[in-house]
Amino acid sequence: xxxxxxxxxxxxxxxxxxxxxxPNVLSSFGKNVLLVYGGGSIKRSGLYDKINQLLGxxxxxxxxxxxxxxxxxxxxxxxxALCKEHNIDVCLAVGGGSTIDCTKAIAAARFYQGDPWDFxxxxxxxxxxxxxxxxxxxxxxxxxxxxGSVLTNVETKxxxxxxxxxxxxxxxxxxxxxxxxxxxxxxxxGSSDILSHLFENYFNKTPNTMVxxxxxxxxxxxxxxxxxxxxxxxxxxxxxxxxxxxxxxxLNGLTGSxxxxxxxxxxxxxxxxxxxxxxxxxxxxxxxxxxxxxxxxEETAERFAMFGRRVFDLEKDDDMMKTAQKxxxxxxxxxxxxxxxxxLGEVGIDNKLLEEMAEQTIKHKDLATxxxxxxxxxxxxxxxxxxxxxxxx
Amino acid sequence: xxxxxxxxxxxxxxxxxxxxxxPNVLSSFGKNVLLVYGGGSIKRSGLYDKINQLLGxxxxxxxxxxxxxxxxxxxxxxxxALCKEHNIDVCLAVGGGSTIDCTKAIAAARFYQGDPWDFxxxxxxxxxxxxxxxxxxxxxxxxxxxxGSVLTNVETKxxxxxxxxxxxxxxxxxxxxxxxxxxxxxxxxGSSDILSHLFENYFNKTPNTMVxxxxxxxxxxxxxxxxxxxxxxxxxxxxxxxxxxxxxxxLNGLTGSxxxxxxxxxxxxxxxxxxxxxxxxxxxxxxxxxxxxxxxxEETAERFAMFGRRVFDLEKDDDMMKTAQKxxxxxxxxxxxxxxxxxLGEVGIDNKLLEEMAEQTIKHKDLATxxxxxxxxxxxxxxxxxxxxxxxx
Numbered sequence: 001x002x003x004x005x006x007x008x009x010x011x012x013x014x015x016x017x018x019x020x021x022x023p024n025v026l027s028s029f030g031k032n033v034l035l036v037y038g039g040g041s042i043k044r045s046g047l048y049d050k051i052n053q054l055l056g057x058x059x060x061x062x063x064x065x066x067x068x069x070x071x072x073x074x075x076x077x078x079x080x081a082l083c084k085e086h087n088i089d090v091c092l093a094v095g096g097g098s099t100i101d102c103t104k105a106i107a108a109a110r111f112y113q114g115d116p117w118d119f120x121x122x123x124x125x126x127x128x129x130x131x132x133x134x135x136x137x138x139x140x141x142x143x144x145x146x147x148g149s150v151l152t153n154v155e156t157k158x159x160x161x162x163x164x165x166x167x168x169x170x171x172x173x174x175x176x177x178x179x180x181x182x183x184x185x186x187x188x189x190g191s192s193d194i195l196s197h198l199f200e201n202y203f204n205k206t207p208n209t210m211v212x213x214x215x216x217x218x219x220x221x222x223x224x225x226x227x228x229x230x231x232x233x234x235x236x237x238x239x240x241x242x243x244x245x246x247x248x249x250x251l252n253g254l255t256g257s258x259x260x261x262x263x264x265x266x267x268x269x270x271x272x273x274x275x276x277x278x279x280x281x282x283x284x285x286x287x288x289x290x291x292x293x294x295x296x297x298e299e300t301a302e303r304f305a306m307f308g309r310r311v312f313d314l315e316k317d318d319d320m321m322k323t324a325q326k327x328x329x330x331x332x333x334x335x336x337x338x339x340x341x342x343x344l345g346e347v348g349i350d351n352k353l354l355e356e357m358a359e360q361t362i363k364h365k366d367l368a369t370x371x372x373x374x375x376x377x378x379x380x381x382x383x384x385x386x387x388x389x390x391x392x393x
Numbered sequence: 394x395x396x397x398x399x400x401x402x403x404x405x406x407x408x409x410x411x412x413x414x415x416p417n418v419l420s421s422f423g424k425n426v427l428l429v430y431g432g433g434s435i436k437r438s439g440l441y442d443k444i445n446q447l448l449g450x451x452x453x454x455x456x457x458x459x460x461x462x463x464x465x466x467x468x469x470x471x472x473x474a475l476c477k478e479h480n481i482d483v484c485l486a487v488g489g490g491s492t493i494d495c496t497k498a499i500a501a502a503r504f505y506q507g508d509p510w511d512f513x514x515x516x517x518x519x520x521x522x523x524x525x526x527x528x529x530x531x532x533x534x535x536x537x538x539x540x541g542s543v544l545t546n547v548e549t550k551x552x553x554x555x556x557x558x559x560x561x562x563x564x565x566x567x568x569x570x571x572x573x574x575x576x577x578x579x580x581x582x583g584s585s586d587i588l589s590h591l592f593e594n595y596f597n598k599t600p601n602t603m604v605x606x607x608x609x610x611x612x613x614x615x616x617x618x619x620x621x622x623x624x625x626x627x628x629x630x631x632x633x634x635x636x637x638x639x640x641x642x643x644l645n646g647l648t649g650s651x652x653x654x655x656x657x658x659x660x661x662x663x664x665x666x667x668x669x670x671x672x673x674x675x676x677x678x679x680x681x682x683x684x685x686x687x688x689x690x691e692e693t694a695e696r697f698a699m700f701g702r703r704v705f706d707l708e709k710d711d712d713m714m715k716t717a718q719k720x721x722x723x724x725x726x727x728x729x730x731x732x733x734x735x736x737l738g739e740v741g742i743d744n745k746l747l748e749e750m751a752e753q754t755i756k757h758k759d760l761a762t763x764x765x766x767x768x769x770x771x772x773x774x775x776x777x778x779x780x781x782x783x784x785x786x
Binding site for chain 2: 001002003004005006007008009010011012013014015016017018207208209210211213214215216217218219221222225226237238241242245246249254257258315
C-alpha cells in the first residue's frame with residue numbers, strides 16, 4: 001500500500017425526503033443561489049417545482065439550465081459570468097455527474113481571472129471556489145462526493161478533467177426516489193460507469209491493498225445484484241438506494257487511495273465521447289471487456305480470477321486462466337443481458353477516426369508507463385477495433 | 394436501507410513518515426498543545442522524543458500522561474482542568490483508542506460547566522470541543538475517525554459511551570510503522586476489536602444493505618488475512634497497513650450507516666471490562682462466538698451462512714444451517730489459533746458476578762427490543778456462562 005490522504009468531508013444526507021432539508025442546508029452559505037441543471041427531466045419529475053417551493057422568497061434564485069450530457073466549457077463560462085454578476089453565495093447542482101462537474105468548474109471559475117479550460121491543464125489553478133450543494137438524480141459518476149470534474153471542449157474535440165479539494169461538494173442530498181424516473185438507458189449507463197470506476201481502481205499495479213480491493217468487490221457485487229432489479233422495477237427503493245450509495249463510494253477515494261497509476265478505459269472512452277458525444281457509461285461498457293481481453297496474460301490472470309471468484313461467485317479452479325477468462329466473458333455478457341449496446345456501431349461510431357482517437361488517447365494519458373498494463377497507440381487501436389465486433393468466447 | 398447522514402471529515406494522513414507533517418498540522422489550530430498519552434510505550438518507541446523534537450520551541454506543549462486502558466473519568470477531569478489552566482488550543486492524542494476516547498471527553502469538557510460523566514448520560518450536552526489531532530499507535534477501535542468515546546467510572550463500576558460530531562478528530566496520522574512495536578496480545582485484542590465492530594453492524598435487522606455488508610465482508614477478510622502475518626512478523630508493513638486502515642473504516646460509519654438497532658456483544662463486554670478491567674478486544678473475542686451460537690436459528694442461519702461463504706470462503710452447501718454452524722466454529726477456532734485466551738477463566742473472571750453483570754447489561758442497553766436478536770437477562774447470563782467453558786463443535 002502507498003501513502004495517501006483521505007478525507008470524505010461531503011455531508012451526505014441520504015434517503016427519502018431529505019430534499020426537505022434544502023433551505024436549512026443552503027441558508028448556512030448565503031441567500032444568492034445559482035441553480036444549475038441539465039435538460040427538462042427535473043421539470044417533468046416535479047423536482048424543479050419542489051425546489052422553488054422549498055426556497056420560496058427566502059433565497060434569490062438564479063438559474064443556469066441546459067448543461068449538456070458531456071458538459072461544455074462554454075456553459076462553464078456562462079455560469080461563472082452569472083456568479084460574478086449576481087454575487088452568488090452558493091451553487092446548487094441538481095442532476096447527475098455532468099451537471100455537478102459543470103458546477104464545480106463554475107464555482108472555481110468565479111474566482112479565476114483566466115479561462116476555466118485552463119483548469120484541465122493545471123488543477124492547481126483552482127485556488128478558491130464557491131460552496132457547492134448537490135441534489136443527485138442519477139447513480140453514476142460519484143461526482144457528488146469528490147473533487148473531480150470532466151469537461152468537454154467541442155472546438156478542440158477534447159474531453160479533459162481537473163481535480164481539486166476546493167470543489168468537493170459541501171453537502172449532497174441523495175434521495176433514491178429521485179432516481180425512480182431515470183430511463184432504462186441512463187440506468188444502464190450509470191451502472192456501467194460505477195463498475196468502470198471500480199474496475200479502474202481494482203486492476204492496478206500496487207500490491208497489498210486488500211482493504212481497497214475488498215471494498216471494491218463488495219460494491220461491484222452490489223451493482224451486479226441491484227441493476228437488473230432496478231431495470232425490472234424502476235421504483236424498487238432498495239435497488240435504487242444501493243446503486244446510489246455504491247456510486248458515491250466507488251469514487252470518493254475509498255477504492256483508489258493507497259494505489260498509484262492511471263486509468264486505462266476512461267482514457268480511451270474520453271476520446272470516443274469527445275469525437276462522437278456518446279454517453280460516457282455506455283462507451284466504458286463497450287471498451288472495458290475488450291481491454292480486459294487485450295491485457296489478459298499469465299501476469300494478470302490471478303487478479304482477473306480473483307475478480308471472478310469474489311464478484312461472480314465462480315468456483316475455485318486449478319486453471320487460473322480459465323477462471324480469468326470466464327470472468328471477462330461474464331463482464332461482457334452481463335452488460336449485454338442488461339441491454340447495453342455492446343459494439344461501437346450501435347452508438348454510431350465506425351472505423352474512420354479510430355486511429356486519430358488512439359493517437360489522442362496516448363497524447364492525453366500516459367498509458368505507456370502509468371497504466372495497469374502498459375498500452376501504446378497500437379494497443380489502443382486494437383482495443384478500439386475489437387470494439388467494432390461482437391466478442392466471441 | 395434506512396435514511397442516514399454520512400460524513401468522514403477527518404483528514405487522514407496515511408503512511409510512513411506522515412508524522413513529519415505534525416508541526417504543519419498543529420499550527421493551523423494554535424500554539425498551546427495538550428499532549429495526551431497512556432503508558433510508557435511512546436517513550437520506549439522513540440515517538441515521544443520525535444514529537445518533542447518536531448514541535449521544538451514553536452509550540453507550548455503541556456502533557457497529560459497515564460491514560461488508562463479503560464480510560465477513567467478522573468483522567469478526563471484532570472485533562473479538562475489542564476486545558477482551562479493553560480488555555481489549550483488543540484489536543485494531541487498519541488496512542489490507541491483509550492487515549493483518543495479520553496481526549497475526546499477532555500476536548501468537550503473544556504467547554505462544559507458540569508461533570509464530564511454527564512456526557513455518557515446525554516451526548517447532546519457536548520456543545521463545543523477543542524480541535525483534536527491524533528497519532529494512532531495501534532489498529533483497533535477506529536476512534537481516530539469517528540465521534541465515539543467510551544469512558545469508565547470505577548466508582549460506579551460503569552463503562553459507558555457518548556458520541557458527538559464535535560469530537561471527531563480533525564486530523565489523524567496513521568503511520569503503520571508506529572504499530573510495529575505493538576505486542577502480540579495487543580495485536581490480537583486490536584484485530585478482535587475491529588472484527589467485533591464489523592460483526593455488530595453486519596448481524597443486524599435492517600434488510601437490503603448490500604453496500605454496507607459488502608464493505609464489511611471485505612474488511613473482515615482483510616483482518617483474517619493479515620492478522621496472522623502481523624503476528625508472525627510484527628514489522629510486515631503491508632499487514633500493519635491493511636489492519637490499520639481496516640480499523641478506521643470499520644467504525645467510521647461506512648458499515649453502520651443506513652442500519653438501525655444496537656450492538657449486542659459490546660453491551661455485554663462493557664460490563665466485563667467495567668467489573669474486571671479486562672482488555673476490551675479480548676472480552677469481545679470471548680463473548681462473540683458464544684453469542685453467535687446462542688442466536689443461531691432458522692431465522693439467522695442465512696446471514697451466518699453468507700458470512701461463512703464471503704469471509705471464510707466456505708463452499709455453497711444446500712444445508713444452510715451447516716454452513717452457518719461452520720462459520721461460527723471458524724470464528725471461534727480462528728481466535729484460538731491466533732492465541733486469544735478464549736474462556737473467561739483465562740482473563741480472571743469466575744462465575745461469581747455473572748448474574749449481576751447480566752443485570753447491568755440489560756439495564757444499560759435495550760437488548761430486548763433493539764438488538765439483532767432480542768436478548769433478555771437470562772440470555773445474557775447463558776452467554777456469560779457459556780464463556781466459562783471451551784466451545785465444542
